[in-house]
Amino acid sequence: MNLPVPLERLVASLSRLPGVGEKTATRLAFYILREKNNYAEELSAALLDAKSALRYCRRCHHLTDNDLCVVCVDTTRHSGPICIVESVPDLLAIERTGDFSGTYHVLHGVIAPLRGIGPDDLRLRSLIERLKTSAPPELIIATNVGVEGEATALYIKKVVQPLGIRVSRIATGIPMGGDLEYLDQITLSRALSGRRDF
Amino acid sequence: MLLHQLSLYQFRNIEQLSTHFADEINIFYGDNAQGKSNILEAIYLLCTLKSFRGSRNQELIRWNQPEGFVQAEVHRREIIRDLRVVLSGNRRSVFIDEKRAKSLDETFGHVHAVLFAPEDLAISKGAASIRRTFIDRAVFNAFPGYYNELKAYDQALRHRNVLLKRDGGSIPERTILDVFDQQLASLGARVMARRFSLIEVFRPIFRDIHRDIAGLSRDADLYYDPSVQPIGGVEESALEAALLSRLQNELRKDVGRGFTSSGPHVDDLVLMLDGRAARSHASQGQHRTLVLALKITEIKHLHTILGVPPLLLLDDVSSELDEHRNNQLMEHVVQSAGQVFMTTTDPKSMRLKGKTVRFCVQAGKLISELSS
Structure with a gap:
């Protein structure tokens, strides 16, 4: 079945979104077209506005519509540790815990030679600059646990070492409310080998 | 460990097949390229999610079909489970008692087989x-x-x-x-x-x-x-x-x-x-x-x-059984295992101790079953 060209173009653009297949894209497209009250105008304005108004924070590279993000604007957080994350969604996840009172540094990726991503493609140089000007009490590396996240963590540890800042890595192990019997073997054996005195 | 019943759907050259097996020895015989080994391959797929010929889904799913599956009823220490591996596109999904397995632990470990082939x-x-x-x-x-x-x-x-x-x-x-x-x-x-x-x-x-x-x-x-x-x-x-x-x-x-x-x-x-x-x-x-x-x-x-012997899959070992000595050796293998599945072009050469059912495989169909 051939859709009219404008509709097909809309479906094609929507289906490029992660997690959205052809079917869902078609459903969304029909929804947008059918919806009254200028929904299409509202959506396109919101998209364009977000795209043009949003940029990365000068200090930590979190998303913001200002020079500094909401975290960096709060100077009471400046004396706390810096938490290094791979992406903005990871930052938001930690922020939601409400337990972290320092600032962040978003790398926007991990080191992955296989995909041609090296340290220079990450926001690492600005991290070093930041550390030189304002030494935090601690650097918490919160990259994901996997070959690439682990390699990135090791790399940061190596380049930061000469600055004499305390570096820590987030713990891995048993999730809260996790029943041991339902845990997968990898998590469980990691938790066992990473046990601590009690 | 026993594979009691097996169903195949759009798998290799088999359009549809459903059969029950003997607890001891099951022999699939017939001419070459009729689909004997495909049955062993299906059992192996249930155990490992892999083809022992290193084939991809494209080759495993019957020509021009969107998907296929292998399903079996497995008995282990008096526990009966329904296992199904669905092949669709590039995906292989495992269902245990009709529920989709999500983790590695859920996916594997329900049925184990050891394969022995001339290669x-x-x-x-x-x-x-x-x-x-x-x-x-x-x-x-x-x-x-x-x-x-x-x-x-x-x-x-x-x-x-x-x-x-x-x-x-x-x-x-x-x-x-x-x-x-x-x-x-x-x-x-x-x-x-x-x-x-x-x-x-x-x-x-x-x-x-x-x-x-x-x-x-x-x-x-x-x-x-x-x-x-x-x-x-x-x-x-x-x-x-x-x-x-x-x-x-x-x-x-x-x-x-x-x-x-x-x-x-x-x-x-x-x-x-x-x-x-x-x-x-x-x-x-x-x-x-x-x-x-x-x-x-x-x-x-x-x-x-496992606490129980695994299944044994013997692919095309008739040449191995030609000599009296080799027959004795195979007897050793068969005795160490639980339920046995084997393919051969020459069913007469198979003289193994144990309750045996023979299946004649022709053009992707099981056409007769002989018990002895």
């Missing part, structure tokens, strides 16, 4: 990679999480190899290389430690079995031959230190070759016969005996882990 002679005669696959599968059977450990090692290895090649023969930037060397050493040490401890378990069983089937005058042995010799023991930490210093010392050579020359990905399992390496010294018959002894070791090992 298995290569375990003794062939390349090291064939022996690594053999050990890795045995480790995986005992510890399913090994699958992820091996995958992580492979990923780190590929990252490092890219770094070696990237700068066209000059030494890559040290910090980033160090990072991957460390990863490779720690993940590689884990893989090596698991293989070492498996071989430790295999070795006495293998020696006994070989003595049983080849006679007391023949002395077989096996050991893990690592590309890096650890100083002191084979604990993970010693292996990690040895591997790391090797990676660093061989950097120049590795950059020249464009790949990593040491690590578990080049290690070997060495089979010995009367004090000499079997690979270069054993005769055809001796290779066969060694491989049979290894397979029986694998069966016994699984039996110990």
Whole structure:
């Protein structure tokens, strides 16, 4: 079945979104077209506005519509540790815990030679600059646990070492409310080998 | 462990098939290219999610069909489970009692089989990679999480190899290389430690079995031959230190070759016969005996882990059964296993003890069943 060209173009653009297949894209497209009250105008304005108004924070590279993000604007957080994350969604996840009172540094990726991503493609140089000007009490590396996240963590540890800042890595192990019997073997054996005195 | 019933749908040349099996020996006979081995392949797929011919879904799903499945009812210690592997596009999904398996633990471990095919002679005669696959599968059977450990090692290895090649023969930037060397050493040490401890378990069983089937005058042995010799023991930490210093010392050579020359990905399992390496010294018959002894070791090992003997899949072993002596050897294998499934072009050559059902396979259909 051939859709009219404008509709097909809309479906094609929507289906490029992660997690959205052809079917869902078609459903969304029909929804947008059918919806009254200028929904299409509202959506396109919101998209364009977000795209043009949003940029990365000068200090930590979190998303913001200002020079500094909401975290960096709060100077009471400046004396706390810096938490290094791979992406903005990871930052938001930690922020939601409400337990972290320092600032962040978003790398926007991990080191992955296989995909041609090296340290220079990450926001690492600005991290070093930041550390030189304002030494935090601690650097918490919160990259994901996997070959690439682990390699990135090791790399940061190596380049930061000469600055004499305390570096820590987030713990891995048993999730809260996790029943041991339902845990997968990898998590469980990691938790066992990473046990601590009690 | 018993496979009571099996259904295939749009699998290879089989449009639809549903059958029940004997608890002891099941023989599939018929001319070549009728689909005998496809039935064994389906059972193997249920156990491992892999094709023993290394085929992709495209080849496994019947021509011009969108999807296919293999389903079976498995009895183990009086527990009955319904297993289904659905092949669709590039995906293989597992359903246990109609519920989709999500984790590695849920997916594997419900049914185990040991396969013996004529090509298995290569375990003794062939390349090291064939022996690594053999050990890795045995480790995986005992510890399913090994699958992820091996995958992580492979990923780190590929990252490092890219770094070696990237700068066209000059030494890559040290910090980033160090990072991957460390990863490779720690993940590689884990893989090596698991293989070492498996071989430790295999070795006495293998020696006994070989003595049983080849006679007391023949002395077989096996050991893990690592590309890096650890100083002191084979604990993970010693292996990690040895591997790391090797990676660093061989950097120049590795950059020249464009790949990593040491690590578990080049290690070997060495089979010995009367004090000499079997690979270069054993005769055809001796290779066969060694491989049979290894397979029986694998069966016994699984039996110990699972508490029940695994299934045994014998693909096209009629040529093996020509001689009286080989028939006796096969009897050894069959006796060590639980339920047996075998394919042959010549059902008369099969004289095995045990309750037997014969299935004639013709053009993807089972056309008769004979019990004896």
